[in-house]
Amino acid sequence: MRIALCSTIVPFVSGGARNIVEWLQAMLERDGHQVERIYLPELDSPQLLFKQLAAFRWIDLEAADRIICFRPQSHLIPHPNKVLWFIHHIRPFYDLWGTEYGLEDNAANRGIKSALLAVDNNALREARSIFTNSKVVAKRLETFNGVDSEVLYPPVFNADRYHSREFNDEIVCICRLEHHKRQHLLIEALPLTKSPVRLRLCGAGSAMGYPDYLRRIIGERNLGDRIILDNRWISEEEKVDLLADCLAAAYIPLDEDSYGYPSVEASHANKAILTTWDSGGVLELIEDGFNGLVSEPTPQALADAMDRLYMDRALAKRMGKNSAVRLGDLNISWSHVLDRLLS
Numbered sequence: 001m002r003i004a005l006c007s008t009i010v011p012f013v014s015g016g017a018r019n020i021v022e023w024l025q026a027m028l029e030r031d032g033h034q035v036e037r038i039y040l041p042e043l044d045s046p047q048l049l050f051k052q053l054a055a056f057r058w059i060d061l062e063a064a065d066r067i068i069c070f071r072p073q074s075h076l077i078p079h080p081n082k083v084l085w086f087i088h089h090i091r092p093f094y095d096l097w098g099t100e101y102g103l104e105d106n107a108a109n110r111g112i113k114s115a116l117l118a119v120d121n122n123a124l125r126e127a128r129s130i131f132t133n134s135k136v137v138a139k140r141l142e143t144f145n146g147v148d149s150e151v152l153y154p155p156v157f158n159a160d161r162y163h164s165r166e167f168n169d170e171i172v173c174i175c176r177l178e179h180h181k182r183q184h185l186l187i188e189a190l191p192l193t194k195s196p197v198r199l200r201l202c203g204a205g206s207a208m209g210y211p212d213y214l215r216r217i218i219g220e221r222n223l224g225d226r227i228i229l230d231n232r233w234i235s236e237e238e239k240v241d242l243l244a245d246c247l248a249a250a251y252i253p254l255d256e257d258s259y260g261y262p263s264v265e266a267s268h269a270n271k272a273i274l275t276t277w278d279s280g281g282v283l284e285l286i287e288d289g290f291n292g293l294v295s296e297p298t299p300q301a302l303a304d305a306m307d308r309l310y311m312d313r314a315l316a317k318r319m320g321k322n323s324a325v326r327l328g329d330l331n332i333s334w335s336h337v338l339d340r341l342l343s
Contacts, residue, residue, distance in 0.1 A: 001033050001034070001065045001066060001342070002033070002034045002035075002036075002063065002064050002065045002066075003028055003033050003034070003035050003036075003064060003065065003066050003067070003068060004035075004036045004037075004038055004061045004064040004066075004067040004068070005021050005024060005025055005028075005035060005036070005037045005038065005067075005068050005070070006038045006059075006061070006067050006068065006069045006070070006074040006077050007021050007038070007039055007069065007070035007071045007074050008039065008040050008041065008042035008071045008072065008073065008074055009039045009040075009041060009042070009071075010041070010042070010043065010206060011041050013176075013206050014204075014233055015175075015176050016154075016258075016260065016261045017070065017071045017087060019156075019157070019261060020070060020085070020087065020133070020154050021037060021039075021070055022037070023154075023155075023156070023157040024068070024085075024337070024341075025037055026157060027157075027334045027337070027338060028338070031338060036064070038059070038061070038074075038077075040052070040055060040056065040074070042071070042072065042073060044090050044091075044092055046103065046108070046109060046112050049090070049112060049116065050112075050115070052073065053073050053076055053119060056073055056074060056076035056077050057076055057077075057078065059077045059078075061077060061079055062079070064079065064081075065081065066079075066081045066082075066083060066342075067079045067081070067082050067083070068083045068084070068085055068341060069082065069083070069084050069085070069086075069127075070084075070085050070086070070087055071087055071088070072088065072089060072090050072120075073090070073120075073123075075120075075123045075124060075127065076119065076123045078126065081128055082126055082127045082128055083127060083128055083129050083130075083131070083341060084124070084127045084129070084130045084131065084149075085131045085132075085133065085152060085154075085341065086124075086130055086131065086132050086133075086137060086141065086149065087132070087133045087137065087257060087258070088137060088257040089120070089140060089144065090116065093109075093112065093113045093116050093117075094140065094144055095140055095144075095255070097113065101180060101254075117144070117145075120145060121145050121146070121147075124141070124145055124147050125147065129150070129343075130147060130148070130149040130150070131149060131150050131151070131152040131340060131341065132149045132150070132151055132152065133151075133152065133153065133154050133257065133258040133281070134151060134153070134257060134258040134259065134280075134281035134284055135151055135281070135284055136255075136256075136257060136258070136280050136281040136284070137149075137257050137258065137281070138150075138151050150340070152336075152337060152340050152341070153258075153259070153284075153330055153331070153332045154258070154261075154264075154332075154337070155264070155332050155333055155334050155337065156261055156264050156265055156268065159264075159268045160268075161236070161240050161268075162240060162243060162244070162265060162268035162269040163240075163244055163269060163270070164244060164269055164270035164271065164320060165244040165245050166244075166245050167245075167246070167247050167313055167316060167317060167320075168245050168246060168247055169196065169197055169198045169247060169310065170197075170198045170199065170200045170242075170245075170246045170247055171186075171197060171198070171199055171200070171246065171247055171248050171249065171250050171274060171306060171309065172199075172200045172201075172202065172242050172243065172246045172248075172249055172250070173186060173199070173200070173201050173202070173203075173249065173250040173251065173252075173262070174202045174203060174234070174239060174242065174243075174249070174262050174265075175203050175251065175253075175260065175262050176203050176204065176205050176206075177201070177203045177204060177205035177210055177211045177214065177231060178205050178206065178210060179210050180253055180254045181203075181252075181253045182252050182253060182254060182297075183201050183214055184213065184214060184217060185252060185276075185297065185298075185299060185302060186199055186201070186250055186252065186302060187199070187201075187214060187217055187218060187221070187223065187227060188217070188221075188299040189299040189300070189302035189303040189306060190221075190223055190226060190227065190303070190306075191221050191223065192299055192300050192303035193303045193306050193307050193310075194303075194307050195306070195307045195310040195311055196226070196310075197226075197247070197306045197307065197309070197310040198226050198227070198228075199226065199227045199228070199250075200227070200228045200230065200242065200246070201214070201227065201228070201229050201230065202230040202232075202234050202238075202239075202242070203230075203231070203232075203233070203234075204231060204232055204233050205231075211229070211231045214229055215229060239265065240269075243265060243266055243269035243271060244269055246271060247271075247309055247310065247313075247316060248266075248271055248272040248273065248274055248292075248309045248316055248319075248320075249262060249263070249265075249266035249269075249271050249272070249273050249274070250273070250274040250275070251263050251266075251273060251274075251275055251279070251282055252274070252275055252276045252279055252295075252297065252302070253279055253280065253282070254278060254279070254280075254297075255278060255279070255280040256279055256280040256281050256282055257280065257281055258280075258281040258282075258284075259281045259282045259284055259285040259286075260281070260282060263275070263282055263285050263286065264285070264327065264332065266323065267285070267291065267323035267324060267326060267327050268323075268324065268327070269320075270320040270321055270323060270324055271316075271320045271323060272291060272292045272293065272309065272315075272316050272319035272320050272323060273285070273286050273291065273292035273293075273323065274292060274293050274295065274302070274305055274306070274309065275292060275293075275294055275295070276294065276295050276296065276297040276301075276302070277294050277295070277296065277297070278297050279297075284330075285326060285330065286326075287326065289319070290319065290322050290326070291319050291320075291322040291323040291325070291326045292319055292323070293305045293308065293309065293319075
C-alpha cells in the first residue's frame with residue numbers, strides 16, 4: 001500500500017510529535033508498504049493560523065492509497081481514504097482557553113476560535129476513522145467536536161534496547177525543557193528531601209527562557225552538586241544508559257495529551273515513574289504504588305515521593321518490574337498499531 005504520513009512541525013524543535021511519525025514510517029516500511037512522510041511548519045500564532053490551514057487544503061495526495069494524519073492541522077488535507085491518529089488540538093483555542101497557557105480572551109481571538117472550531121469539525125468528519133493517543137485526547141474530541149474516536153497508544157521504537165542494570169541515586173527526567181513540563185517543581189522539591197537523592201534533567205526547549213530560569217533556581221538554592229541540567233537532546237545511546245542505571249524516572253507535565261514517550265521508555269527499562277495527579281494522559285499508564293508514584297503537584301509532596309523511592313529500593317525495583325507488565329496490560333505494541341491503522 002502507498003501511504004502518506006502527514007503532520008506538522010515546529011522548525012528545529014524535536015520531540016514525540018516527530019517520533020510518532022518517523023517510527024511508524026519505519027514499521028510500515030518493514031511491513032512492506034511504500035511510505036512518504038509529509039511535514040509542514042505550523043506555529044500556534046493567531047496571525048498565521050488561517051494561512052497555514054489554507055495550505056493544507058491545497059495539498060494533493062491522490063497518488064496515495066491512504067493518508068494518516070497526526071499533529072494539527074494536518075487533518076485538513078483532503079483525501080478519500082483519510083485516517084487520523086490525532087495527538088492534540090491547537091490547544092490555546094481549546095482546552096487551554098482561559099488558562100495561563102491560553103490566549104487573551106478578546107473579540108479577535110474569540111472570532112478565530114469560533115472559525116477554527118468550524119474548520120476542524122468539517123475536517124474531522126471527512127476522516128474514514130479517528131484514533132487518538134490517549135483517553136484524554138479522545139475525551140477532548142468528544143467534548144469540543146462531538147466526534148468519537150478509538151484510543152491507540154503509541155509504542156516506542158526498538159523497545160528491546162531498554163534494560164535495567166542498577167539503581168543509583170538519580171531520578172531522571174528526559175523531555176523538552178518547557179514550563180508546562182514543570183521541571184521547576186522537581187528542582188523546588190529537592191531541598192525539601194531528607195535523603196541525598198539526586199536529579200538529572202535532560203532535554204532542550206523551544207527557547208532559552210525556561211532553561212535559564214531552571215539554572216537560576218538551581219543556583220539560588222545551592223543545588224549544583226545534586227542536580228545535573230543537561231540542556232540538549234541527548235543521544236539514544238545516552239538515554240538507554242541513563243534509564244538502565246537510574247533509581248526512577250519522573251514525568252510531571254501539566255495535563256499532558258498522552259502518557260509521553262519518557263514514561264514508556266522508562267517502563268521498558270523496568271523503572272518506576274514519578275508523576276502527579278494533574279499530569280493528564282500519564283495517569284493512563286501509571287497506577288499509584290504499582291508501577292510508580294502519583295504525587296500531589298507540590299514541592300513537598302514530590303520531595304516525599306522522591307525520598308520514598310530512595311529509601312525503599314525494594315519498592316522501587318518492584319514497581320520497575322511492574323512497569324513492563326503495565327505495557328502489556330494496555331496492549332502497547334506495533335503489531336496492534338499497524339492492525340488498527342490499516343484496517
